[in-house]
Amino acid sequence: MTMLETAAELATHERPPAPLRTEKFRQSRPEVVGPDCPEPPFPISLSGAVRKGFGRGGKDLGCPTANLPDESLPPMSNVTQTGVYYGYAQVSPYNKEGQKVLSEDDTVVLPMVMSLGYNPFYKNQQLTAEIHIMHNFKSDFYGHEMRAIVLGYIRPELNYTSREGLIEDIETDKRVALKSLARPEYEKYKSDLHFSLLP
Ligand SMILES: Cc1cc2nc3c(=O)[nH]c(=O)nc-3n(C[C@H](O)[C@H](O)[C@H](O)COP(=O)(O)O)c2cc1C
Numbered sequence: 001m002t003m004l005e006t007a008a009e010l011a012t013h014e015r016p017p018a019p020l021r022t023e024k025f026r027q028s029r030p031e032v033v034g035p036d037c038p039e040p041p042f043p044i045s046l047s048g049a050v051r052k053g054f055g056r057g058g059k060d061l062g063c064p065t066a067n068l069p070d071e072s073l074p075p076m077s078n079v080t081q082t083g084v085y086y087g088y089a090q091v092s093p094y095n096k097e098g099q100k101v102l103s104e105d106d107t108v109v110l111p112m113v114m115s116l117g118y119n120p121f122y123k124n125q126q127l128t129a130e131i132h133i134m135h136n137f138k139s140d141f142y143g144h145e146m147r148a149i150v151l152g153y154i155r156p157e158l159n160y161t162s163r164e165g166l167i168e169d170i171e172t173d174k175r176v177a178l179k180s181l182a183r184p185e186y187e188k189y190k191s192d193l194h195f196s197l198l199p
Contacts, residue, residue: 018120021158021165029172033086034152037185041078043087044150045194046129048072050091050142053130056122060163063170064137065115065130066091066146073129076150082117082127083156086177089133089148090195096143103138109190110135113170113177114150117157121166134174149189152180 050066058064066089079085089112093102111134118124131148154173160166181187 015118018118018157018159021160021169025158026165026168026172029155029176031176032179032183033154033176034180036183038151038189042151043189043192044075044078045192046072046075046148046150047194048146049096050144050146052142053128054122057130057132061167061170063132063167065132066141068129068131068146068148073127076116076129079116079150079153081153081156083115084154084173085114085116085150085152086154086173086180087112087114087149087151088181088189088192088195089131089146091133091137091141092145094144095141101139102141102144106135106137106141109195111178111181112148113154113173114148115157120157120159121163132170132174134178147194149192149194151186151189154180 046068048068048071051069053065053067088109090109091102091107093100093104093107095101112131113134114132115130116127118127131146154176155169158169160169
């Protein structure tokens with residue numbers, strides 16, 4: 001397997017089609033993933049201003065995602081595969097104009113799942129890093145600075161014959177992420193200095 005390169009470099013390569021999700025895969029998914037302590041290449045710190053995706057995540061899948069700009073992806077070149085990752089994220093309360101528009105409970109460090117890939121179900125041509133923060137935000141936060149620490153890998157990116165299959169796997173991803181983060185060596189990243197930079 002080759003190392004992931006920058007988004008721009010990857011886009012120029014031929015890539016094999018994503019495997020189709022099977023019933024056997026669904027039944028064999030573990031509830032906790034990764035070692036008890038994050039191992040290299042994790043932790044991976046990311047930051048950037050949240051940009052708009054196609055908007056299908058919230059509408060079609062009941063799972064809104066915050067996309068990171070391409071310039072924030074180089075740290076992910078240390079991972080060897082596209083797929084679903086887990087960790088923590090934090091959103092700045094300030095919008096692009098410098099106005100404070102998010103309340104305190106929206107801006108604490110929160111658990112997240114991240115999809116890094118081409119979303120084969122939607123046949124995207126470009127690599128994206130989409131973060132779903134497990135929290136009910138009261139408003140959108142496009143343009144806000146977002147910080148994230150990726151701590152582990154959950155599963156490869158798959159293709160689906162139905163939207164329901166994808167939704168079911170995303171729900172499992174969220175559960176797996178929460179259980180995997182509920183270990184002391186993972187929880188301590190909530191107070192990492194990467195997050196304390198935000199006011
Ligand atoms: C945790 C998680 C797992 C995902 N897994 C897959 C996947 O295996 N295959 C896929 O095609 N898309 C996957 N997606 C991406 C969704 O297809 C994507 O969020 C959707 O295209 C919405 O993007 P948009 O808001 O840019 O429209 C995943 C998204 C999340 C948040």
